[in-house]
Amino acid sequence: MRKISDNTIRRLSLYLQFLEQSNMLTVSSRDLAWLGGTTSAQVRRDLSAFGSFGRRGLGYPVVELTRRIRGILGLERPYRVILVGAGKIGSALVEYSGFRSRGFTIVGIYDNDPKKIGANWNGLRVLDIRRLERDLNEEPSDIGIVVTSADAAQEVTNALLRGGIKAILNFAPVQLSVPEGVVVRNVNMAHELESLTYSLANLPATPPT
Amino acid sequence: MRKISDNTIRRLSLYLQFLEQSNMLTVSSRDLAWLGGTTSAQVRRDLSAFGSFGRRGLGYPVVELTRRIRGILGLERPYRVILVGAGKIGSALVEYSGFRSRGFTIVGIYDNDPKKIGANWNGLRVLDIRRLERDLNEEPSDIGIVVTSADAAQEVTNALLRGGIKAILNFAPVQLSVPEGVVVRNVNMAHELESLTYSLANLPATPPT
């Protein structure tokens, strides 16, 4: 199979979001493009990288295409997620409904703060970080979410890696170092805002007509 | 000035993050590349789009480069941020230290839930969403953060737009429609996880050697 770009995957997620909200029988590449903020050619290109799901003259059958994209993204199975860091962001993630509906289940929350350990979070107990590696080796998980301070992030990551975790979502403002074969995605609100301020500072060169 | 790509801006944010953590006098493009997960040529290209900040044979002076990048990103002035949606994510953002240190100040929190209106959040009162437009017209802000349900997001966005907001950070799982000249950035945790599951499902074609 051809090499798939990161952008394509991001767009597939977006198409999926739309498809799951849609109650039509079929969608055209134009419909999907409108929502994803791209062009119809882009949509067709994105999809055609994985096969021919559409029917000429008609469009794409919503149910079938949904199933296919979920398959491509690997969403046909559930994922066990470990959360490290029982702070505000962690707490927001635990209650985030968008996870459960996609098959992501948070199965463990870890922290090093004695004041937090033992607390009951949405039915889950906050556990001692020192147990993390052992617990993972007894019962493996798929994805680790790091919501610690920058200082603690690499150490926590190492424990996740020793526990066999192969995918990490990192909220700490540091670049994690991981071995080949492990994927990391970084999320940083300040970076998102900075991209907005860049636009505010530079784009207003867009006159009204 | 040349057209700057979104990727370049994202990387500049990353370089800035590193520079602010650094206590060296100068950094080389290799140092920055190591942290940004790119190549030294990429770093030099990114920076050279805005001028010649480095010195041949030496590298880039940290203080000066920091100042320059902050300037490019428009961070030399403070920004007033309005938060709409007093849920868990909103609460995490209000206390997020990474904002204040970059000059982002949340100046208002709005919600439509009578049970939340009036609550004291970190020194800020949660206000009635019906006041949003009026308040904005009396005292403008720069950036709106939308952390409502998908249903409410567009309506809230319209109020922000009528209040003169030109930049929006959207956490709701819908594509917001905004007029030309307004920038929107979407943040969606499920999409981030999906990019990880895609890798988990497909990349393990990376053998140990």
Add this chain to the structure above:
DNA sequence: TTCTGTGAATAGGTTCACAGCT
């Protein structure tokens, strides 16, 4: 006619490689 799938053309982004400054 409508709309997909895809070669071919175009545009955009990244890496190479080296001249030139320190």
Add this chain to the structure above:
DNA sequence: AGCTGTGAACCTATTCACAGAA
């Protein structure tokens, strides 16, 4: 020697445009 700044080469992504299926 060490390291930037930048044309030129290369590679990747997007758009065009149209043949072919419904």
